[in-house]
Amino acid sequence: MIAKLSRIIADFFVRQKVVPEEQREVYEYGFELSISSVIGILIVLAIGLVCGRFWESVIFYIVFCFTRLFTGGYHAPNHLLCKAAFTGTLLAVLAVDWLLKEIENYYWFILHFYSLIIVCQFAPIENPNKELSERQKVRCKVISIVAMAVWLAVMFLFRYLNSELDHIVALTLFCVANLMLLGNNYERRKKNEKDR
Numbered sequence: 001m002i003a004k005l006s007r008i009i010a011d012f013f014v015r016q017k018v019v020p021e022e023q024r025e026v027y028e029y030g031f032e033l034s035i036s037s038v039i040g041i042l043i044v045l046a047i048g049l050v051c052g053r054f055w056e057s058v059i060f061y062i063v064f065c066f067t068r069l070f071t072g073g074y075h076a077p078n079h080l081l082c083k084a085a086f087t088g089t090l091l092a093v094l095a096v097d098w099l100l101k102e103i104e105n106y107y108w109f110i111l112h113f114y115s116l117i118i119v120c121q122f123a124p125i126e127n128p129n130k131e132l133s134e135r136q137k138v139r140c141k142v143i144s145i146v147a148m149a150v151w152l153a154v155m156f157l158f159r160y161l162n163s164e165l166d167h168i169v170a171l172t173l174f175c176v177a178n179l180m181l182l183g184n185n186y187e188r189r190k191k192n193e194k195d196r
Helices: 002-013 020-049 053-073 079-101 106-122 134-160 163-193
Strands: none
Touching: 002 020, 020 053, 020 079, 053 134, 053 163, 079 134, 079 163, 106 134, 106 163, 134 163
C-alpha cells in the first residue's frame, strides 16, 4: 500500500513536470520512506496517548530510530510486517517497563551493557537492500558505540532527575540489540542456503 501510494505521488509529480522521468524511482523511494516514517510517528503517538505513556513512547521512538540508523538489524520483508514488528516492539517495551518497574535500578544498566556488547560485536548489520563500503561500516560502528555512550549518559541523567525513563532507554536498546542478532542470524542463514 505504501509503495502504491508512493508510485501515485511520484506519477503526479512527473506529470506536473516537477520531477524528471529519469528520477522517478529515486522520488518513489523517498516518498516511500517519508510515508513509512510518518506512519511510524503516528503509531508511536497514538499508542503513547492511548496508554497514557506519551513521553515513554517518544523516548522509545528517538532511541530506537536513531540507534537502528547506525546499528542496523533485522528488516521485515514488507512495510506491513515492519510496522507490525515496530508496534509489537513498542508495546513490549511499555509492558515490560510496567511489569518490572519495581526492580533494582542496576538491572536497567545491566541491560544497557548487554546491548553495548552486542553493538560492539556486531554493528553494523547490513540491510540486504543497501550494502555498505568498508569505510561506511567503520563509521557506523564508531557512531553506534558513541551513541551507546550517549544513551548511558542519558540513563544516568534520567536516574539523577528521579525519572524512570531510563528503563525505556535500556529496554529499547535491549530490543535493538536483539533485532541485530536476529538480522545477523537471518542473513547468515540466507547466505548458507545460497552457498548450497
